[in-house]
Amino acid sequence: MDYEPSASGVTRYRALFISDVHLGTRDSKAALLRDFLASSRCETLYLVGDIIDGWRLRRSWFWNDDHDSLLRLILQMAASGTEVIYIPGNHDEMFRSWLPLGLKIASIRMQERAIHEAADGRRFVVLHGDEFDSVVRCAPMLAHLGDWAYALALWLNRYLAAIRRRLGLPYRSFSAWAKRHVKEAVKAVDRFEEALAQEAKRCGAAGVICGHIHTPEIRTIDGSLYMNTGDWVESCSGLAETMDGRFILVSGLEEQRHPGALPFRRAPRSRSGEAFADESVPGDPWPRPALTPAA
Structure with missing residues (x-):
């Protein structure tokens, strides 16, 4: 399916869903998300x-201009x-x-x-999802230990990525690979997804939109539409509802010429074949920062 940018280079969505940015960590791709949002408009x-990663900030402080911007x-x-x-x-x-x-707070509602x-009237439960993670719910100390192990995997990921770049090889996430291939990790993801799909049914909703496990996904589970936004640490992905009411995964990687990246998935043309109207943006109050590679 082809997605077209608007004439001004700004893409319009009914809604954007972003999670797991983990500001306060070196692995947060804050610059990529900033540039994606600067090229998007949403209701x-x-x-x-x-x-924001309060767990990591309590252990050590990291905050740069990308996080601020x-x-x-x-x-x-x-x-x-x-x-x-x-x-x-x-x-x-x-x-x-x-x-x-x-x-x-500053026009941002917290709930x-x-x-x-x-757009078609279907209702979706939106929640982070950690309350359906048995480790976080039943063994919080183990969850903190798992966070430490994940940080170690991301540290290793940075060095492997640097080596692959020097060898001219495409980007691959070691930690994402491990989640896909380690049997127990796959089982844990499946249990999480099934629990969220059941929660959507319990609430009388058509589906659920969540984050938490850093695994972008759109799939139907037992009649419920399960959608996970992914993260802005590894996959640099989010979920969008297009102007005609379809849900798609979007990625911020290719805009930075990141090796092995997926493209931004642009809002589609209307059924008449005309591109969705895009207002001109002189005097636009949203700044459009220069594109810079994420650290």
């Missing part, structure tokens, strides 16, 4: 948890009319204590979960 932006852009989007909904995850669980207060109504 609603869902931040589906683990946007991404947060500024999201705040500008909220101030410019985009509805921004922040659903905290387990790594930014410090914000969950604010949820009973019903706070709206435990949301219901998204698609």
